[in-house]
Amino acid sequence: MLEPAATPGNKGPGRRAVAVSAAGALAAIGLAGCSGTAGPSARPPATPPVSYGAPPTGGALPATARVTFGTPTAPLVMQVMAHPDDDLYFMNPDTAAGIDREVPVVSVYVTSGDSFGVNRAPGRSRPLANVPAYVSARQQGLRQAYARMLGAEVFTPWTRTALTLPGGGAAEVDTLRHGGRRAELVFLRIDMHTPVRGGGTLGIDKLWAKDGTVRTVPLPDGPVRGTHTFDRQSLIDALAFLMATFRPTLIRTLDPDPDIQIHNAQNPRGSDQGGYSDHRDHTATALFTWRAMSQWTEHAVANGGPAPVFLTEAYRGYYNQRWPHNLPQAAVRFKAEVLDVYGGSPDWHCGDIGGCGDYGVGQGDALKSPRGWVRSTHYRYPTAGPKAVAAKDGRLTVYGVLGTRAARWTETAPGRGQWNAPEDLGGGPLAPALSVVTDKEGRHLLFGLRFSGLAGEPDGNTREIVLLDQTQQEKQEKQEKQEKQGGHGRRPGATGTALRSGADHAIHGWLSLGNPEANPVRGRRVGPPTAVTGKDGRVHLFVRNASKGLSTRVRDTSGRWSPWRKLSGGQVQEGLAATVDHDGRIHVFAAGHRTLLQWTQGSPKGELVGRPLRQTGVPGEVPEVVTATDGSLLLAFRRPETAEIAVERLGPGRGGHWKPAAAVRDAGFGPVALLGGRAAVTEPLLAVRADFGNALLVHGKDGAAPAAAGANPPAATPFAVGRPAVLPAGHDRTALVSFGVNAVPAVTRSQGIGTYTQLATR
DSSP states (O other), X not given: OOOOOOOTTOOOSOHHHHHHHTOOOOGGGOOOOSSSOOOGGGSOOOOOOOOSSOOTTOEEOOOEEOOOBOOOOSOOEEEEESSTTHIIIIITTHHHHHHHTTOOEEEEEEEOOOTTSOOOOTTSOOOOOOHHHHHHHHHHHHHHHHHHHHTSOTTOOOEEEEEEXXXXXXXXXXXXXXXXXXXXXXXXXXXXXXXXXXXXXXXXXXXXXXXXXEEBOOOSSSSOOSOOEEOXXXXXXXXXXXXXXXXXXXXXXXXXXXXXXXXXXXXXXTTOOTTBSSOHHHHHHHXXXXXXXXXXXXXXXXXXXXXXXXXXXEBOSXXXXXXXXXXXXXXXXXXXXXXXXXXXXXXXXXSOSSOSSOGGGTTTHHHHOTTOGGGOOOBSSTTXXXXXXXXXXXXXXXXXXXXXEEEXXXXXXXXXOOBOOOEEEEOOSBOSOOEEEEOTTSOEEEEEEEEEEEOSSGGGEEEEEEEEEHHHHHHHHHHHHHHHHTTOOOOTTTTSSOOOSSGGGEEOOEEEOOOSOSSHHHHTTOOOOEEEEOTTSOEEEEEEOTTSSEEEEEEOTTSOBOOOEEEOOOOOOSOOEEEEOTTSOEEEEEEOSSSEEEXXXXXXXXXXXXXXXXXXXXXXXXXXXXXXXXXOEEEEEEOTTSSOEEEEEEOSSSSOOEEEEEEEESOOSSOOEEEOOSSGGGOSEEEEEOTTSBEEEEEOOTTSOOEEOOSSOOTTSOBEEEEEEEEEOSTTOEEEEEEETTSSEEEEEEOOOSSBOOEEEO
16 A cells, blocks of 8 residues: 655655655757757758658658667666656656666756646635746645655755756756655746737747747746747757757657547547647647757767667657546556645645645645546557567567667577667657568568658658668668679769768668658657568558558558558557468457457458457557467457456457456556467466566466466566567577666566566576
């Protein structure tokens, strides 16, 4: 049981107990200033436009120069939010789990969260508006909440300093160290409602879309005095500067492309932006963050330097209130407790002249709210994480997104768990979720979702599905080698981007597969790809579209792609799962509002037909599916509002029915990975993230009592970023692969099976 929320003078339980029970400035890059317009040297290279009418074979992307990734630095998480409390509502319990593992966190708040300056406590009269006081009180609330997560007393003093930004502005940086843990809170304090000449106001949403100038909110105390201004480019510069200064190995932000939402009596608008399921500031902050990540990388490699080494995560916002809740109750109570500490009370004596928290959030408001934001933590790209493939000799190859670019790690020797340096595969900037399949010739096909444009205007803010095709890559590199040997050389600009000399310094083979949505505004809502290779050699590609349904393209055995086509069926959450059954039929699964949905072929070359799987019950999270060695399908999904995973089995052949195969309790939260196994005793085997950040293997034998992940997993199992992967690793062995917060793959191999699989980390 969680202890009561902290009160003045009470630090409450340590973060370890909470987690288990809850389940130098880089001046050389030449950034522009905080006021005025950025100089030409600070402007990033133009991003190639996306063609939505991609040809059947896919449109080739320009070849790009290959880069070298830098040496991984000490693990550090940077979170970029729009408002104070975004991390507490939408990123926790991940934020607290990292702190509990002694991973330093830097939380950046772009706006001041000033709203209209009214800090009203529940049950009390409405006070007069006071914007500086309210902003100060919210910052104090964050210091209280983070002190709580660090295990310190709520009113522990913080060190408050000013960090000079490019151009002369400054950010407040508050730092607290306690018990080997460290948190730094960075406040840019941009006014949410900067008045503009002629009437109206300007916020960061309009700053992203149309540029302009926004001002900061001054505080009556604190290290940063007065106000300063940002335009669009200088805010990007400031965020890139913070990234270059703190050098995070994991960057978290909010949802850059929220769902389209019809607002009505069943789905009231509330704080949503018009027509979408999230706050406008959340969206703008995520877009600014993604552009800053790209700029940080671009500047770092512009003169031949190494690319920064970091992973990315994005979190949904108000999406939480419109889909089944996915957090177990202990995690919900912990999130609410931290929010209560953030909300504080006017009766507290914290020493801040503005107030002791955001009073409207405290005193149990998060649990009482019908919006239910606290009851879920949804990832924008839930299938993100390592994609692992085993070679014939047992060595593992891992694909992922590093520094917004595709990367590949290869094990130095079978079973060693040590990696060669990551190989740059280009393609960026990419969302963190990739899909990897093997074609009929044994080559790996790598699919991703690319930020093909990150400009303010709609036509320049685009997304596209892309493919790295090794066959095409080999052909292009062979042709380039022949041209070089023949003395012809390559015409400048022939591939759209100047290349360094030598074919081994260029990345070829990326193809644009376009976007199922013709309108670029709708095209931003498209999710990351999921692909599967049929027994006939055709490659089937699936994405969630702007209507929350499924769209597909199919590559035939000659390499030609069909046009995009929408599949009939209901609305689904982000995150798809696909497999090929024993008969060669394609199956696709997704989580709907009230049940799982399945799309299945009647025959191996037939049309995919969708239907609800009503007998499985309501899913709380995206599903995973595999085909077991006996030809049956195994389907895993989480039950809503619990830490339980259900596994259903569909026997081989047609006309079968789904039957319960296993139930796994106390298995954390978030997406799961599944392995069919080779014998009944190992079926099914799942990879999960526990609620304290570890990657775990759990299993349930067909017909047996539910298996439990256990409260004390092996200490050596690292904090995992994204969904872990699980795959066979030799005779009666299994490999669990996860991304550590240090942006390096970690592999653990099983040694025996118990209530949960014991792991040995190499």
